[in-house]
């Protein structure tokens with residue numbers, strides 16, 4: 001077993017050097033064996049899954065845990081499939097296939113979750129939330145739930161951290177020991193409840209008896225304070241309770257019995273969904289033994305991953321903030337953050353429909369653009385990407401006048417267009433255009449830096 | 455004929471369960487286009503446990519959900535079966551998409567031969583196939599006699615079920631799978647019923663189909679056809695044409 005791993009590792013290196021690839025199936029078998037071998041060497045392993053916020057939560061958690069003295073391994077930037085894990089682990093393995101670092105925090109795609117879970121002994125499993133994701137990739141919401149459920153069932157002796165405010169995720173922790181939960185403060189949820197929102201609450205059904213759940217307050221999607229009026233399913237009590245403050249900080253109260261003082265956390269990320277990511281990461285770090293002080297120090301080093309609200313400054317005070325959108329819930333969260341920023345002049349929606357984006361653009365119709373259009377003062381809407389026209393049509397039905405819309409046919413012209421506005425713009429993009437846009441914006445803002453030097 | 459303001463009542467069935475492919479997009483298009491023709495529009499969302507008032511429904515929209523949700527809906531709607539049958543025979547327009555389409559038939563048979571009961575409003579069945587039929591789709595739109603109407607319908611399909619029926623089809627597949635991936639036919643039309651696997655959602659990029667449904671609804675409710683103004687569909691047809699070209703060139 002071990003020898004095979006070593007041979008594979010050498011072959012892998014060789015193959016990479018020569019730039020050739022081994023026959024697919026053979027390669028896949030070898031890789032699986034090698035992956036298992038590496039995973040087996042881990043002494044502490046946190047896996048983070050769910051449909052939204054995995055990347056940010058994992059990045060936050062990594063920054064809270066990792067330092068020179070106690071290094072951790074992570075799969076950065078959303079490389080959450082088998083290849084991503086391989087790449088992350090290979091960086092810490094010596095030529096014999098032995099890992100030098102034995103602690104890891106991995107983001108794992110919900111569809112790959114059971115497959116990976118068969119090969120590991122996790123210390124802690126974290127489920128951020130279960131929202132309706134790209135439908136054509138894995139089917140329907142029930143599918144994401146059942147995949148995660150399957151993976152968790154393999155490890156009854158491992159700890160589990162769930163989001164109490166999400167009934168689908170909370171269901172996973174029902175009657176399970178070794179389970180922790182995090183939740184936003186009930187008062188905070190009540191004060192944020194928007195009654196006029198037309199968001200679709202996809203998961204708002206009792207998974208025990210099938211009736212619609214009753215909400216005493218909700219934040220977005222199916223996230224909130226819920227209970228079933230027909231059976232005993234209800235919002236579970238949480239060990240970690242977050243209260244978001246006006247200044248974008250988060251105060252965390254603990255009923256976990258773990259040593260340490262309650263904390264006020266601050267990190268440079270906007271939006272309620274990021275408050276959840278922060279609370280989730282904090283709770284996970286506490287469960288695996290990090291002190292609140294260590295967590296605070298780690299957060300200071302945190303760098304936000306690409307596309308999670310990155311800002312680029314260019315000529316004439318032009319400012320572009322880039323955010324990834326990939327499903328209704330994520331997009332609604334980003335749109336709320338955009339509405340809160342009253343200086344916003346324009347928004348650009350870049351919609352592609354390749355495999356990694358989701359080939360079905362139906363989800364655009366589940367995004368609550370109606371509330372957004374009513375509540376924001378945006379002057380101009382740019383639509384770009386392969387499905388720019390679908391986006392424009394969606395905005396038209398949300399009440400945007402055609403005169404306020406610009407359809408950008410050539411994506412490469414976008415940075416120049418937006419950086420000459422002299423205004424603040426938010427660019428929301430699906431996955432396949434995101435990194436290119438980030439690169440172009442970066443270059444354009446560097447140009448500006450050079451201009452100043454001259 | 456003198457045009458007078460007409461009331462049009464759109465009923466969205468179980469939006470909390472059957473809204474997998476953004477059917478509120480279809481509703482928005484129907485409502486907006488009817489209003490642009492000076493109709494007064496009401497949209498009623500019938501949720502689980504609410505009663506369905508067929509007397510006061512001019513057009514029903516039935517979307518798709520997961521298998522579990524579809525079973526719940528079938529059970530719920532069963533008590534209206536007799537009335538639904540009568541209304542459909544009388545020409546009640548029904549837009550049924552994906553799972554909603556399958557629900558109109560007798561049952562949907564899963565790979566393990568378990569049958570999810572449908573409403574049996576129309577005489578057909580659906581069986582699960584090995585792989586899901588997923589991708590962009592374009593069809594030529596047919597009339598009830600099977601003649602080409604000279605227009606296309608575009609969208610996205612994603613279904614595991616294979617449907618075979620002997621009703622007139624909604625269209626002939628130009629690219630994509632359609633009802634079963636075999637006979638090059640897509641959807642079904644019977645009196646006021648339009649059933650299809652095409653979503654995206656269906657109506658925003660296919661305004662001609664939306665208008666056809668609205669005409670059917672007015673005829674059903676007021677017993678006559680109406681001549682009305684055409685609307686500015688440039689944006690919708692640009693989006694339609696883009697997807698059509700791209701789908702056909704693949």
Ligand SMILES: [Zn+2]
Pocket residue numbers: 206207208209210211228229230231232233
């Ligand atoms: Zn219940």
